[in-house]
Amino acid sequence: MKLPNYNQRLLTIEKRTQRFMLGAVGVMLLVLLMIAAKQDYFSRSTAIYFFTPNAQGLSKGMAVKFVGFKVGSVQEINMEPNATVRVRVSLDDEYVHLIGQDAKARLVKESLVGESVVEIIPGSQQVKQVTQNSVLEFERGQDTSTVVENLAAQLQPILSDIHQITSSGDIQQTLKNLNQASGNFRETVNQFTQVGVNSNKAVTSLNSSLETLDKAVPKLMDKADKTLDNVQSATTDIKKITNDSAGEIPSLVRNANALVQDGQETLGGVKRSWLLNSLFTAPEEQSLPVDGYVAPTQP
């Protein structure tokens, strides 16, 4: 009796294992399909190429965009025997008719800190569209470092000119004269200071205060403006709330009053209940203790 049962259980376990394995294989297949779909294995595409002196900024899987739309991806980056880099790009057949043979591939950054993409610069519509294994011209777009380099290159001669002007004798003399004039002016100020130290101090202090005020007032005005705005906003809110609840306040007060009365009655009831009335003795009117003291008559 036991053996058939055992075999039956084994069969059941086997069936369950099979189902589990099938399920696992199904999931794996699904994942593979998704990966394949992602890699455009199911879409018909046209492979084109471009060549670049170096592979800097390029990577496999990089998006290829045409007028802002993704139309393909970088499939392969290989170094050729002549030390150039060959890049294979896969383009969706859907968009191939829009790209002419004279189109260009340009490596650009979508934003200052964004990813690099290969952008297809459309060519002439009259030219024949790209086909399988077509080769496009490649150029690098200007990234931030290139812009800085260009700027530096433009500034270089200007800086050189400035250096030349400032190191000339005329300018040196002018600066010397200016320095002397400044010294004379300082001396005059000192004399003036000696004549009226107190006034000077006051003036200096006033000047300093005015400078401080000068700096502080705009900030204060700004803050005051903001504060007034906030106050006005708060006042408006309060006014609105008050207006909204004006009709409810009297009833609210009545309700609160009723609630307090209810509370007092409940408390009174609890106090009077036989379980607790011994704990709460009802207050009674009390008389002051009789004081048998009489102040003695003064001799």
Next chain:
Amino acid sequence: MGARSTVSILCSLVLLAACGTVDEVRSARQEQATEFNQRGQRAFQRGEYQAAATLYEQALQIDVAIENENGIAINTLNLARVNQLLGKTALTQRLLDHLLEDKALHYAPAHLAEAAVQKALLRLQENDAAGATLWADKAAAWCESDCRIAGVIDNVRAGIALRANDADKALQLSERALAANRDVPLERANALRLAASARLLKNEPDAALRLLEEALVIDKSLGLPEKIRQDLLLSAQAHEKLGRAEQAAQCRDRAARIAATALK
């Protein structure tokens, strides 16, 4: 029926009996009068006599309106006491007379005894020994076996005896008052002071000083400036009789400082 069932039924009956107790129903007016009275008591304890008088008046007004005899008596007596402290003797007399001469309402003998004692004290204050004796006798007549002011009446009588320079009688009555007021510090201190005065009259300053020291401790614990001052003045007399002029001066100086505060 098992023992457990019997016990359960008995417990239930006990609980039901407890439910049957009827609590005294008091009107809102009466509760209001009680509240005024209690606030008056608190004001009195703080030494705010004018405020206490106002509150007792409000309580009395309500008690008169609802004809609460007990409340009327209590608040009239309280009002008389406060006015006496405020120096309004005539008003105190009128209040007490109103209570004692009221024919329409019937007050408890204990309340009438208290009113009579206050009348006796007023008479004594005006050096009317005969009048004081008369009211003290009336008070004693109203004071039944379980009267709480028996010790006070003894003190009043001792005071009358002192005014009559009867030291022995004063001592006898004050000692009786001491025994009667064992648990009433206020009257015990009064009795001690009276006994000390009697001792001084009998030229026994040592004994007087001992009594006064005890009275001073009680009066300080009760926070009664006028009585502390009186204890110190009597102590000064005792020190003088003992030839301690310096200590006597110190006691007078202390008494003067208390008098300067004008607090009673």
